[in-house]
């Protein structure tokens with residue numbers, strides 16, 4: 001037998017692990033929620049996947065039913081390795097090579113997992129001191145990989161002159177709005193544009209009322225006080241990057257924490273040469289998750305797996321700027 005990491009893993013243990021998460025409070029019926037469920041052998045040709053029967057509604061289901069793995073003929077150990085490599089931030093191309101998968105198969109599997117991580121993650125409410133900033137990512141459409149890459153900051157001067165240099169989905173520079181609690185978690189969203197009416201619902205959803213918010217002088221942030229926040233601005237166009245406003249010798253007015261997060265995002269996206277507009281929101285959502293759980297590598301895998309199996313918290317539409325095409 002070829003020495004291959006997939007062959008060394010025990011498929012049965014992977015399913016046992018899945019059951020320990022999925023049925024942590026006992027098996028319940030997926031159709032009627034009844035706890036009167038009996039074991040009903042195994043799924044045909046899959047001795048590791050348990051089947052159940054509900055004694056109330058008489059319906060059958062199995063460990064796979066209604067999970068991201070249902071309808072897939074790939075072994076769970078392949079899915080888990082793929083998830084582990086995603087946590088290590090390998091590209092689809094690299095993962096496909098490591099796992100002997102077709103690139104197309106790998107892309108499809110990682111897309112499914114990334115979607116789950118986006119939609120099922122617990123998202124924080126930011127409070128105390130929060131910085132907001134935006135960047136524009138050069139991203140084309142599917143199949144135009146060469147046009148894509150790296151979050152790029154618009155030069156401030158150009159941006160302040162008006163719409164010309166500002167990114168929108170329409171000109172293939174979708175903006176990302178970033179909000180980060182100092183010393184805490186972050187929220188990042190790809191948006192169709194950064195008009196006030198677009199950013200307001202995102203800001204009010206994720207930032208607690210009365211929070212002290214720091215931004216630059218860009219006028220989209222002009223109404224933060226009306227929206228119920230304290231607001232302090234640093235004036236980048238005057239060459240100011242941090243200001244001591246309360247006179248304690250500490251320059252507290254800045255957005256350097258969010259700037260730092262942009263540079264982490266930039267590095268995170270780099271291996272995935274050519275993330276298209278269609279997929280960018282999912283990559284950003286995945287990055288947000290990894291940042292917020294503050295775990296890496298082997299510590300990250302259990303968090304990822306639990307999130308993949310967790311109930312959905314929101315629709316993918318919340319991550320996807322709409323409409324995505326033909327703006």
Ligand SMILES: [Zn+2]
Pocket residue numbers: 029030031032033034054055056057058059
């Ligand atoms: Zn039932």
